[in-house]
Amino acid sequence: MGLVAVNKVSFAMDESEILGIIGPNGAGKTTFINLVSGIIMPSDGKIEYKGEDITYAPAHERARKGIARTYQLIHPLENLSLIENIMVGSIFARGNSLKAARRKAEALCSELGLRDLDRDTSRLTILEVKKMEIARALANEPEVLFLDEVMAGLNADETKDLIATVQKIAKERKLAVGVVEHVMGVIRELTHRVIVLEAGELIAQGPYEEVSKNKRVIEAYLGGAA
Amino acid sequence: MNRSLARAIAIGAAALALILPLFAGDYPLQVARNVMMYMALAVTWDMLLRSGQISFGIAGLFGVGSYATILAVVRGGMPDWLSIPFAGLFSGLVAFLIGLVILRLRHTYFSIVTMALGEIFRIIIHNLHDFTGGPEGIVIQQGVMFGGKSSHLYWLALGGLAVALGASYWFDKSRFRFALTAIRNNETSAKSSGIDIFRWLLVTFVITSAIQGMIGGIFVQSYGFASPDSVFSADFTLLPMAMALLGGIHSTVGPILGGLLLGLVAEWLKLKIPYGHLVVYGVMIIVVILFMPNGLLGMARKAGKKAAGGQRDQA
Numbered sequence: 001m002g003l004v005a006v007n008k009v010s011f012a013m014d015e016s017e018i019l020g021i022i023g024p025n026g027a028g029k030t031t032f033i034n035l036v037s038g039i040i041m042p043s044d045g046k047i048e049y050k051g052e053d054i055t056y057a058p059a060h061e062r063a064r065k066g067i068a069r070t071y072q073l074i075h076p077l078e079n080l081s082l083i084e085n086i087m088v089g090s091i092f093a094r095g096n097s098l099k100a101a102r103r104k105a106e107a108l109c110s111e112l113g114l115r116d117l118d119r120d121t122s123r124l125t126i127l128e129v130k131k132m133e134i135a136r137a138l139a140n141e142p143e144v145l146f147l148d149e150v151m152a153g154l155n156a157d158e159t160k161d162l163i164a165t166v167q168k169i170a171k172e173r174k175l176a177v178g179v180v181e182h183v184m185g186v187i188r189e190l191t192h193r194v195i196v197l198e199a200g201e202l203i204a205q206g207p208y209e210e211v212s213k214n215k216r217v218i219e220a221y222l223g224g225a226a
Numbered sequence: 227m228n229r230s231l232a233r234a235i236a237i238g239a240a241a242l243a244l245i246l247p248l249f250a251g252d253y254p255l256q257v258a259r260n261v262m263m264y265m266a267l268a269v270t271w272d273m274l275l276r277s278g279q280i281s282f283g284i285a286g287l288f289g290v291g292s293y294a295t296i297l298a299v300v301r302g303g304m305p306d307w308l309s310i311p312f313a314g315l316f317s318g319l320v321a322f323l324i325g326l327v328i329l330r331l332r333h334t335y336f337s338i339v340t341m342a343l344g345e346i347f348r349i350i351i352h353n354l355h356d357f358t359g360g361p362e363g364i365v366i367q368q369g370v371m372f373g374g375k376s377s378h379l380y381w382l383a384l385g386g387l388a389v390a391l392g393a394s395y396w397f398d399k400s401r402f403r404f405a406l407t408a409i410r411n412n413e414t415s416a417k418s419s420g421i422d423i424f425r426w427l428l429v430t431f432v433i434t435s436a437i438q439g440m441i442g443g444i445f446v447q448s449y450g451f452a453s454p455d456s457v458f459s460a461d462f463t464l465l466p467m468a469m470a471l472l473g474g475i476h477s478t479v480g481p482i483l484g485g486l487l488l489g490l491v492a493e494w495l496k497l498k499i500p501y502g503h504l505v506v507y508g509v510m511i512i513v514v515i516l517f518m519p520n521g522l523l524g525m526a527r528k529a530g531k532k533a534a535g536g537q538r539d540q541a
Contacts (some may be wrong), residue, residue: 093420
């Protein structure tokens with residue numbers, strides 16, 4: 001039978017809500033995002049989005065339907081410039097012309113504080129790489145955005161900058177944002193609500209303050225009885 | 227190199243290419259014809275390469291087009307001029323049907339399958355004796371197109387090259403560049419940005435195969451003869467690859483540059499080592515990939531960057 005990586009995880013997200021997705025390593029957080037965004041297909045079961053069955057819809061279709069996500073390990077498209085990287089979603093998920101895509105990408109960059117747009121992606125600082133990755137996902141003009149450990153590797157100032165950016169984006173675009181993070185400080189500051197995954201199951205949800213005191217959650221992190 | 231200089235050179239080269247028959251003799255025109263056909267194959271091979279897929283099936287599609295043309299004329303009575311675009315259409319259709327199946331594969335697996343393609347077509351044609359003329363080949367009774375007039379055959383080949391260059395230029399300026407580059411650099415990211423990878427690969431494969439087939443048609447109309455061994459020869463796969471690699475892949479200019487250099491060398495080689503020239507192309511491919519994977523263009527760009535960087539340091 002094997003290991004069930006994600007088991008009946010179901011929850012609601014509201015527009016402009018930033019939802020934290022936390023849980024110990026191996027809990028199935030990234031797998032969950034991969035399943036929702038269509039990078040992997042489920043072996044069993046169903047995936048529904050806004051009432052529509054998208055279980056077997058390919059990733060590019062889900063991107064067009066309004067689901068976007070960032071990747072933990074960011075590999076920019078090295079033969080496209082910074083702004084061209086961002087234009088891709090605008091062209092293919094939204095069907096914009098090259099010109100329109102460029103304008104929209106420029107607007108995104110200005111919003112996120114990215115400059116020198118024709119730069120080679122090998123010359124970006126780590127904060128710029130993260131912002132570019134978020135911009136790339138936003139270029140899809142999604143309704144739902146999953147950020148997979150986007151704060152990893154940033155120092156305190158950079159983290160503060162990015163937290164403020166994410167909050168602004170969620171609010172202005174009325175986006176539902178799911179944030180996977182390991183740093184609880186970020187979760188506490190950034191999210192309105194949190195869901196906790198353990199061994200593929202959703203074991204708690206609620207505001208961070210509540211959830212962090214939940215016995216089962218604490219056991220999950222500290223390795224209590226299986 | 228700035229844009230207006232590049233444009234001026236392109237226009238000058240095009241003008242020169244156009245008027246060449248006015249002062250060149252039959253043999254140089256024949257060499258030029260062959261070089262241009264190989265160049266067109268090199269450019270179209272590069273177009274698919276931009277998606278990250280390496281095709282070893284150029285000869286296959288070229289051969290399919292060749293036979294489509296010659297059979298349409300000899301068995302179907304199709305007029306010469308029509309048989310060439312017909313080759314393109316037919317090869318495109320064949321590529322579509324094959325692509326539906328093999329483009330689910332990527333990279334190494336795709337490449338291996340394309341290698342088999344040429345062989346499969348060659349064997350089919352070899353064995354459909356009565357219809358295709360079998361291993362001895364088939365001759366166009368009324369002779370070569372344009373009565374064999376060098377200048378006209380040259381312009382025919384030039385026309386074929388123009389189509390290939392036009393397509394490559396279009397790929398560079400349109401959303402094709404974004405799609406193919408994204409697919410080549412990071413398929414997962416491409417998917418997440420809404421790119422239907424299979425569809426883009428299929429379209430690219432069909433367009434490039436159609437052009438390769440059309441070039442096959444031009445080839446056969448220039449010589450009036452086709453046989454399985456002549457049109458499915460590994461020449462038509464290896465030399466274009468070597469040309470694109472030498473000149474600089476992922477560009478329109480690279481294959482032309484490589485085509486010019488290698489095309490002339492190839493002509494000379496054919497005279498010196500009539501059966502060994504394929505070895506030279508193979509060795510060249512290996513050497514280029516090992517030591518200058520971005521070809522001459524890549525080296526020129528690097529040198530340019532170094533010069534610019536050096537000047538900045540001194541400022």
